[in-house]
Amino acid sequence: MTIRDVAKLAEVHPGTVSRALNEETRALVNFETAERVRRAAEQLGYRPNRIARGLKTNRSFTIGVLIPDLTNPLFPPILRGIEDRLEQVGYTALIVNTDNDPVHERRHLEALLARQVDGFIAATARLDTGSLARVAADGTPVVLVNRSLEDGALPAVTVDDRHGSRLAVDHVVALGHTQIAHVAGPQNVSTGHRRYLGLLDALRAHGLEAPAERVGFAAAFSEPEGERACSAVLDGGGRVTAIVAGNDRLAIGCYDALEARGLRCPEDVSIIGFNDMPFIDRLRPPLTSVRIPQREIGAVAADLLLGQLSGEPPDAREILVAPSLIVRSSTAPAAAAPGS
Amino acid sequence: MTIRDVAKLAEVHPGTVSRALNEETRALVNFETAERVRRAAEQLGYRPNRIARGLKTNRSFTIGVLIPDLTNPLFPPILRGIEDRLEQVGYTALIVNTDNDPVHERRHLEALLARQVDGFIAATARLDTGSLARVAADGTPVVLVNRSLEDGALPAVTVDDRHGSRLAVDHVVALGHTQIAHVAGPQNVSTGHRRYLGLLDALRAHGLEAPAERVGFAAAFSEPEGERACSAVLDGGGRVTAIVAGNDRLAIGCYDALEARGLRCPEDVSIIGFNDMPFIDRLRPPLTSVRIPQREIGAVAADLLLGQLSGEPPDAREILVAPSLIVRSSTAPAAAAPGS
DNA sequence: ACGTCGTTTGCAATCGTTTGCAATTACGAC
DNA sequence: GTCGTAATTGCAAACGATTGCAAACGACGT
CATH class of the missing domain: 3.40.50.2300 (Response regulator)
Known part of the structure; x- marks a missing residue:
């Protein structure tokens, strides 16, 4: 089930199918033709192969997310924030656990790079600056979460x-x-x-x-x-x-x-x-x-990254999100001083 | 930085580079040539493009993992079990949260399919059997976690x-x-x-x-x-x-x-x-x-899936993993009957 | 009737690998 | 010296999409 099958059914050239099915190039093809193509695609249950597309366009629409450990309750909400944002625009997160181990980190970084991720969100506490900075320097956007570089070289979103x-x-x-x-x-x-x-x-x-x-x-x-x-x-x-x-x-x-x-x-x-x-x-x-506000942190980080991916200047700025106090019963007025 | 650059440096044909760098075809190339290629690749910091590879081989080495909600503490350990297993063999998990919403589920399933995932692990409670069964019937291995189909049509690993x-x-x-x-x-x-x-x-x-x-x-x-x-x-x-x-x-x-x-x-x-x-x-x-034993559940599920992916017969069996009792202080001997 | 322009579509190259097949070489047997 | 065989390597066609370029076509003004 390829673009060619659709082309055959709709009696047009594969290139036309590609254009008809692509939001941005839709305008280039006659409305009726586009409709015919869409119907053909629908009828065949055609699903564009993102891998093939990625090869040609050099974009995978995936984001590498590095965290120390998924079972640390701090991270799941952050990840939801990230994923919810990413999915809205067709991106997918590749989540890896580094366990704060430098060797793992390097290996994962390499593996994600090999998978042609379009960017990184790193929440790992002590991922050595070097590799990440190098990645960023090579043109892959990076956003830090929950930690920042002293020199502010990389954009970061952290709790205040x-x-x-x-x-x-x-x-x-x-x-x-x-x-x-x-x-x-x-x-x-x-x-x-x-x-x-x-x-x-x-x-x-x-x-x-x-x-x-x-x-x-x-x-x-x-x-x-x-x-x-x-x-x-x-x-x-x-x-x-x-x-x-x-x-x-x-x-x-x-x-x-x-x-x-x-x-x-x-x-x-x-x-x-x-x-x-x-x-x-x-x-x-x-x-x-x-x-x-963990979810918000994730969402902001994702937005920052998506911004960079759509060409915005990578303002290497640190964004602070404000925490709030939840008062429960472990705090109470100070007792009168002893002896009073 | 492609296979061609390496080929040029090592003074061999790109095809040879491919074979030299690939574990399974290494034997086909002369040892010294292979070494030369390896050194060239190393020197250039060459990283095979998994996307291109996937296009040709029709395998993405990714697994779609469907869970209701990452922030439910039940799932992170399961995911770790899955990921740890997958990463050992070069696979990556694509995790999506369905929130138990049928519409989301379908959308995510489609999206993952478009990304050419090699298989699915579904921990979603009520993902309608239909779509998943259809996917499995179309040849994509599926393993269920934490739930099973009445008819046992799909392999599942669940708690006993x-x-x-x-x-x-x-x-x-x-x-x-x-x-x-x-x-x-x-x-x-x-x-x-x-x-x-x-x-x-x-x-x-x-x-x-x-x-x-x-x-x-x-x-x-x-x-x-x-x-x-x-x-x-x-x-x-x-x-x-x-x-x-x-x-x-x-x-x-x-x-x-x-x-x-x-x-x-x-x-x-x-x-x-x-x-x-x-x-x-x-x-x-x-x-x-x-x-x-959540982590074990994840690991077993991953193993089951990997087994299917390497051609093992898909024994649509349900694997039960045994829980254990952790005794703490919320249980105590029964008080003597009132009045005694 | 002709040149021009705009719209729509087809053509073919390309992305970076893998892989079946053919070509080359070396080598020992005859 | 010829031939068969095995070991290496090169060649080129894929995989499924995208995209620059050119062709086809009609419409239109002159």
């Missing part, structure tokens, strides 16, 4: 982490807390670092500060690390009535640390997470968290 | 739901429960139905039964529906000490229903879920649940 931290701090401050601790994520990951910086800023804006003993650094965004870092803070000596965690999993670790010490949340200490993961509202207590 | 129900029942029975209720999922979805049937079987095997007032049917796998169905059961009059839910979300709904009635879990009633979703161990109490 600092703003998120500010939301969190504003919230606990409004509740009367002043002894605010931070269980920070890994500082070699942009989100971890930015949230930490944002927190410092926000505290300062309220005339507060976070002395070293009140911030614990987790080596990974995991519950055990959250518990470890939180424990360090709690056992550090100073009083703490509120904890802003680098993400929800760290916050869960904080729950564990509190529980191990017989402290109650939110009565004794309030906790705020980051990401607003699914079912986080089902914890005890339901976690107050900074929500990230 | 009945076995899962048996595990759940055995567990609560072993804990001394006899008044066991079921909050069932929608009965027009195969998993919902099978789990219900399995439960009946398992109860019978223990000489127990589930009178109508002790099973509630949810219209969807959602928390509110779980709460509704559970409430009906609890308010039905009969005493209930254990509830087996059709899945974890229904189980969460059960938690809500219990709480609304001042009942405690597991002291007053034990609850078991199904699926063992991420973070379900963080609920209060941590939910005992039937775990599904």
Whole structure:
């Protein structure tokens, strides 16, 4: 079932069929002929071979999407945002999991290039800049998600982490807390670092500060690390009535640390997470968290890429999307100071 | 950068380059020539164009994967299982979300076909049999996941739901429960139905039964529906000490229903879920649940498909993978009968 | 009646591979 | 020295579409 079969049935030249069926060249062929062709195609159930088309036009209408791990609940919504946008314009996403392994990353990048993807969306945390930049330099558009290059060489769409931290701090401050601790994520990951910086800023804006003993650094965004870092803070000596965690999993670790010490949340200490993961509202207590508009991030990234693909200047700009605070029951007004 | 450039550099005919670089035809070319070609290709950073190759060989080395919704935590692990397997042999998955919408489904199916996918893995619950069967009849291998056709016309890999129900029942029975209720999922979805049937079987095997007032049917796998169905059961009059839910979300709904009635879990009633979703161990109490080896399911499905693609007879068989019970704190020994 | 122009269509090359077939070479057997 | 055979390699035709170019055709003004 090729274009030739349709041509035969419609009694025209294959070239004419191609033009008749192609939105952009439709105008070149007589209306009635086009109709005849369309009917013939319909009748035969003809489906243009995108592969053959791609060979000639040098466009595959596919986008390579690199993520660390699909099972990390952060990514599926982003992917939906991307896919929903892409599919509207006939593109398809090729999703690969890198597991943050440089070797995998390279291999996948190569494989996607061999498949002639028209562009890349990379959400991988530490994909070495080199390969990606080289790809971009060779003319394949690249958009970063959830991380950006220091030099801003590549367009990126990321959460406004600092703003998120500010939301969190504003919230606990409004509740009367002043002894605010931070269980920070890994500082070699942009989100971890930015949230930490944002927190410092926000505290300062309220005339507060976070002395070293009140911030614990987790080596990974995991519950055990959250518990470890939180424990360090709690056992550090100073009083703490509120904890802003680098993400929800760290916050869960904080729950564990509190529980191990017989402290109650939110009565004794309030906790705020980051990401607003699914079912986080089902914890005890339901976690107050900074929500990230993941789907929107994906959609914006896709739009950015599609823009570049249709020839727009590749404004290597970083787009920040604003998070919002979802208040639940893990935060409460600060108790009166002990002894009052 | 085409095969011709490599040919020029290696001073051989393009055809020879093709053979030298292709694993299966390598033997046809002199070893030294092949080496020369390999070096030339390496030097130029040559990457065979899979699109062109696909055009000629009529194979795209892509697989269409249809799922309802990527953000449903059930699917990412399955997809990883699929992708990990596929990538090992040079295949790539094209993932599309159908949202269980027939129109979307058809459109996506067409689009994937136009992209010349070599096969399909369909995890969509209610993709109308017709289109898929037709595709299979036209020679494109199809494997079903998480659902099967009544007539077994298509190979499928599914969870052994009945076995899962048996595990759940055995567990609560072993804990001394006899008044066991079921909050069932929608009965027009195969998993919902099978789990219900399995439960009946398992109860019978223990000489127990589930009178109508002790099973509630949810219209969807959602928390509110779980709460509704559970409430009906609890308010039905009969005493209930254990509830087996059709899945974890229904189980969460059960938690809500219990709480609304001042009942405690597991002291007053034990609850078991199904699926063992991420973070379900963080609920209060941590939910005992039937775990599904999702990744394995994906891997098995991929293997089945790859088998068909390499010419194996398409044994339209249903492969059942065994779930396991993860015991946590939502189940406890039955309290002594009231009054004793 | 003729040149011109615009519309519509056909022709054929092309995209980058793969692959059946033929041509070339080397080599040992006779 | 000739011939058959095997091992290599070159040749060219595909695969199914797109597209620049030219041909065909009618209409129209002069």
